[in-house]
Amino acid sequence: MFLYVSGLRKAKKYDWKDSNMALFGSDTDRKVKKESAMEEPAWQGAGQAPGIKIWRIVKFKVTDWPKEDYGRFYNGDSYIILNTYVEEGGDELLHDVHFWIGKNSTQDEYGTAAYKTVELDTFLDDKPVQHRETEGHESDMFKSYFETITTMKGGADTGFRRVQPEEYKARLLKFCGTGKNIKVTEVPTAWSSLNSDDVFIFDLGRELYQVNGQNATKDERFKALQYLQKLKADNKGKSEVLDLEEDENNKGSFKKCQELSALKDDRDDDDDEDDDEVDESGSERSLFRISDESGHLEFTQIASGKLEKSMLNSKDVFLVDNVTHLFIWTGKEASIDERRNAFAYAHKHLQGSKHPFIPVTCLTETSKPVKEFEDAFN
Incomplete structure (x- = not known):
């Protein structure tokens, strides 16, 4: 799903982890003047009414993220998310501002996101509480903003918009979790990505398959079904939908399904590894x-x-x-x-x-x- 250009390489996974993020909160950050914040077009009207607002960083600039894509993020990008609210019984506007770092976001992108988060805080007279979020390790507060958080491979230039069938690139989405904490992540379109414990959606554009592992929870199945219906609606109802169940007596029997024949035998060398776990x-x-x-x-x-x-x-x-x-x-x-x-x-x-x-x-x-x-x- 990554767009490769001659001479360029995909950003190292979590390259920010090994870098110097001292710009956040440094002299450079603190020199951001109120006047400079007032001149940022993206901030005009921000935080003036309750609700969520999301921006994506594109070439050092803050750009609007479409409302229909709220909750959907690319792991090659960085975003700024502003939540404005009023506490029960109060009338003062309060704010939480988050910058979200995708695993393959570049230093330029996440550095700008951190810098601009400080600027937005300045614009709102230092009222917001600031947060850093990383892909796969989002805070409970951040997750509460969205019914589902979906992490896709690549950068936003690959687009969520529907395309012609002959141009469409297949995606395999994994649904994993319990209750309201169902995480939706794009995984490599390979047989080795499937397992018996989760639910998957294989999105081929005109064909949509819900693939249910034999040990998948009812929450995973239900969330995948909801997501499937939204994908179908995005494609104006033109997609064919099919449910596939793993044979309880034959683990891994998905390989017998003709419908999944477009899956690769195994992951490519440059496919992302599984999420890094917090080691407690x-x-x-x-x-x-x-x-x-x-x-x-x-x-x-x-x-x-x-x-x-x-x-x-x-x-x-x-x-x-x-x-x-x-x-x-x-x-x-x-x-x-x-x-x-x-x-x-x-x-x-x-x-x-x-x-x-x-x-x-x-x-x-x-x-x-x-x-x-x-x-x-x-």
């Missing part, structure tokens, strides 16, 4: 302090295991790592240098951890309470 083994909650009280910046671990909120103080910045989510907590009296370098320290810490892809959320001492942050101290 041997890990425990930890608390770090960023302080320049000594005259220069120091990054120090001050606790692990059981954490107490009394360990935080207004004069410094702290990283709270609960293994599945990292929080940057900024005291109201923290210095400019401490604030500027917080995300760089967070990134470096995660690089050396067993869970580098977990969500990151930036909070201030005066931010509204966040349950997962509060739970880290219980």
Whole structure:
């Protein structure tokens, strides 16, 4: 599904993990002026009413993402997502702004997304809570915005729009999970991608096949059926739909199906590997302090295991790592240098951890309470 051009290579998977993301929260970021934010066309009208707004980064520019594609993301791209809401009984507009990094997004794309997230925060008078999301490891808050999150291979230039049958490139989508947490991911169009535990949709444009593994859950089956009907509607009802069940007495019997004959024997060498899992083994909650009280910046671990909120103080910045989510907590009296370098320290810490892809959320001492942050101290 990737578009290859002579002399260019597909971005390394999670190349950002090994790179320097110090621009986020650095001097360069903080020099973004209110006037500059006001001149960004994409921000005009943003955050003025409750709802979700999504932009994609294209060649250093912020571009609108079509509403009909909300919840659909390409793993070769980076996006900015703004959620504006009003709390029950209140009238003030509140905001959460996320930048989402696809596994194969380029440094230019995710760097611009991080930079522009700060700019959007400036545009909205520093009211938003900022979050970093990575493909496959999205926070519960982020996932709550969409009925389904679908991750597709390639970049948005490949398009979700329907095309002529002779031009259509087949896609194989995997539905995996339970309850509301059904993850939809494009996987290589190969026999080895199928398994007995999940549900798949084989999308050939004019033909749509729901492929049910014998151990698939009813939630996976139902979500796939809903998705199938939407695909059919996108194609104006012209697609033929067929259900395929794995033989309970013959595991892997899909290979006998003529309908799946277009699948390759195996994955190509450049096909994506499975998602990186968060490794929680041997890990425990930890608390770090960023302080320049000594005259220069120091990054120090001050606790692990059981954490107490009394360990935080207004004069410094702290990283709270609960293994599945990292929080940057900024005291109201923290210095400019401490604030500027917080995300760089967070990134470096995660690089050396067993869970580098977990969500990151930036909070201030005066931010509204966040349950997962509060739970880290219980």
